Amino acid sequence: MAFFPGCLVLQRMPQYEKAARRVLKELGIVLESIPRAACCGAPLESFTDEWLYLAAYNLALAEGMELDVLTLCGNCTNTLLRAKAALTDPSLCLAVNERLHEIDLHFDGATTVRHLIHVLSERLEVLREKVGAELSLKVALTHPCQAFRPHEILGFDDPLQPQVMRRIVELTGAEVIAYEAEYDCCGSTLYLADEELGLEAGERKLESAAEADVLVDACGNCQLLLERFQGLMKGRAPEERLPVLTLPQLLGLAMGMAPAELGIGSMMASKLQGSLA
């Protein structure tokens, strides 16, 4: 598949990309980088309709590779798929292609976009075969909002209480705990508008999940707020920090891969050590 990392993962989370590539390879899926891929277009949408040009540009690059797109971020998935839907309008599509033709590209709408969770959910059997270790961990899940909503565009799983991530993680033998804020948003995009409110949203989520050994996410935005910004949250002392892993990092551990192969640092690895069988 054509791999679309998005700005956050590309710039700040090579560990997430590394683990995703490693785990998908094990499942027989090779990710090819999309040369010259740009931002999905999401940050433009609040200001200008030109967000569609950037989204269509990325989709046109993947079309040229004759591959469907795999994403690691809810926001990119949502934006690219909404753009594709909007461009079924012939006049919009024409306008977009006028610009794309200037750089020798063309958008047809031939390629589709799937988030990692969606792709994994279609390969549960092969995933089951590959998982060797039984993880004796209590896992709390955070579901990437925009990979599931709006349902009319994303089109899979329960849009308000998604279940497939649970089914994927349960294959590892880990205990997936239910917690009150499980289906609440992490607050990452809110952080852009109001840092304090965004951190408060994240803090509530982490507090609600405190019983878990590790929180597992599958989105650059969730990872940014819940993992990278956890230290900025007022109410969270360093000793209370909840370890946060991305979904492919957890799956890779269950497949018997070494933490370093999955971009899991030695500190995180030692925190989890006691729980890994």
Place this chain on the structure above:
Amino acid sequence: MTGGGLNALLEGCTQCGLCREVCIVERLGAHSITSFLCGEEDYSSWLCSSCWRCQEACPQGVDIHAIMMEMRRDEEAPAGHEANLVSVLRSGYALAMSEEINETRRIHGLEPVELVPAEWVHALLRG
């Protein structure tokens, strides 16, 4: 993009308040677009975490996202959103990206990537 503008988008709304009930911003004590939909004046169209729960919960199928996008274009943007906009228009990425990214990738055992040429970004997003 939305044809009939704000009034047309608001047509189906019955002010039932379900959107506000599921809104994470409202739960935190602040006021989002869902307060506007309920007829309140104290809100910001920018106070949103883009979780799409309000729209999914709306029994009338109101396109709350489109309403919010319309309104944002008339309200001053928070610095964080503005910074991302400027960065995308300049470089094609929300975060400042340079060829140094490939040195980081090499350390992580990842193949180098080719970034979008700035002149393509300017051709695509010239207004």
